[in-house]
Amino acid sequence: MRCDAGPPGPRGARESGSTPEGPRADQPAVAASDQVLDPVVAVDGGQSSTRVALVRGGQRVASGAGPGVPAPARERGPARIAEAVAAACADAGVDPSGLALAAGLTGLAEASGHVDEVAAALRARLGVARMRLAGDLVTAHLGALAGASGAMVAAGTGAVALAVGPDGASARVDGWGYLVGDAGSGFAVGRAGLRAALRDHDGRGGSAALAHRARGRFGALEALPGRLHAEADPAGVVAAFAPDVGAAAKAGDPVAAKICAEAAHDLAVSATTAATRALPAHEPSTVAWTGGLFALGARVREPFAAAVRERLPDAVVQAPSGTPLDGAAQLARGGGQHAGLVLHED
Numbered sequence: 001m002r003c004d005a006g007p008p009g010p011r012g013a014r015e016s017g018s019t020p021e022g023p024r025a026d027q028p029a030v031a032a033s034d035q036v037l038d039p040v041v042a043v044d045g046g047q048s049s050t051r052v053a054l055v056r057g058g059q060r061v062a063s064g065a066g067p068g069v070p071a072p073a074r075e076r077g078p079a080r081i082a083e084a085v086a087a088a089c090a091d092a093g094v095d096p097s098g099l100a101l102a103a104g105l106t107g108l109a110e111a112s113g114h115v116d117e118v119a120a121a122l123r124a125r126l127g128v129a130r131m132r133l134a135g136d137l138v139t140a141h142l143g144a145l146a147g148a149s150g151a152m153v154a155a156g157t158g159a160v161a162l163a164v165g166p167d168g169a170s171a172r173v174d175g176w177g178y179l180v181g182d183a184g185s186g187f188a189v190g191r192a193g194l195r196a197a198l199r200d201h202d203g204r205g206g207s208a209a210l211a212h213r214a215r216g217r218f219g220a221l222e223a224l225p226g227r228l229h230a231e232a233d234p235a236g237v238v239a240a241f242a243p244d245v246g247a248a249a250k251a252g253d254p255v256a257a258k259i260c261a262e263a264a265h266d267l268a269v270s271a272t273t274a275a276t277r278a279l280p281a282h283e284p285s286t287v288a289w290t291g292g293l294f295a296l297g298a299r300v301r302e303p304f305a306a307a308v309r310e311r312l313p314d315a316v317v318q319a320p321s322g323t324p325l326d327g328a329a330q331l332a333r334g335g336g337q338h339a340g341l342v343l344h345e346d
Contacts, residue, residue: 161274
């Protein structure tokens with residue numbers, strides 16, 4: 001599964017004006033102001049859950065959670081997004097009417113003509129006075145790097161990297177979905193682990209340790225393919241096996257350790273490629289990681305850091321400074337170098 005893209009390209013070949021999902025002629029970004037929104041309802045709207053925090057004077061005073069948000073283009077997508085945010089606000093005991101809102105929402109960067117519909121639905125449902133919206137990748141970057149420039153790779157079920165330079169130049173790498181992309185993701189690790197389990201089951205090599213863990217999670221391996229095809233979210237189910245791969249690697253299984261190391265390499269390739277496309281060539285690059293795959297610990301983090309430094313010897317590799325919800329609060333403080341990645345402001 002190793003995808004060796006070779007050394008990074010020349011530093012300084014930067015892509016000013018790209019959105020986090022790549023340049024899109026049909027959806028120009030909105031240049032955000034530097035006005036601080038305070039107090040503000042910060043929102044991290046993901047597929048599985050929506051988290052909110054009321055931030056006043058830079059401090060969280062309340063927080064809550066609600067259901068995940070759908071893609072804006074789906075049936076009643078904008079209305080359901082607003083309902084999810086309203087539910088999270090209710091859980092926090094926060095009345096958002098008359099307040100400002102800063103949100104990172106999954107799928108918004110791909111939403112093309114639906115951004116204004118999402119904004120209108122949020123305003124109608126919540127009664128907010130001001131609004132600043134971006135994709136969730138942008139708020140993940142803001143949180144991981146505390147609003148600073150640098151590169152970040154996010155690895156959960158999927159995987160994507162974003163670099164933002166001090167002048168606003170940006171570049172996204174991967175994030176193309178589990179069928180054709182997401183190298184180094186939780187899905188990629190889980191799939192490789194299940195393949196190794198099935199190879200052992202067949203007698204074709206593989207890993208007995210992973211076969212044992214797969215049976216413990218899924219039952220009889222003969223029934224595994226049919227079960228996966230019947231799942232509503234097969235990518236999520238496969239990715240859920242990634243922690244088992246990490247545990248097997250920690251216990252000393254060489255096949256599992258190799259899977260983790262190759263995923264770390266793939267994530268490093270994405271992060272450093274984004275860095276070389278958007279960050280200044282004459283300055284050390286800061287590279288941060290975020291997302292559930294890195295919870296597997298040293299079996300992923302250490303080879304990731306080593307692979308980043310192999311490709312960018314001057315890089316500073318760091319753990320995330322904060323969460324995507326912290327990034328939404330950072331978005332409320334002004335656009336800064338991320339101004340060109342804001343999709344709606346009023």
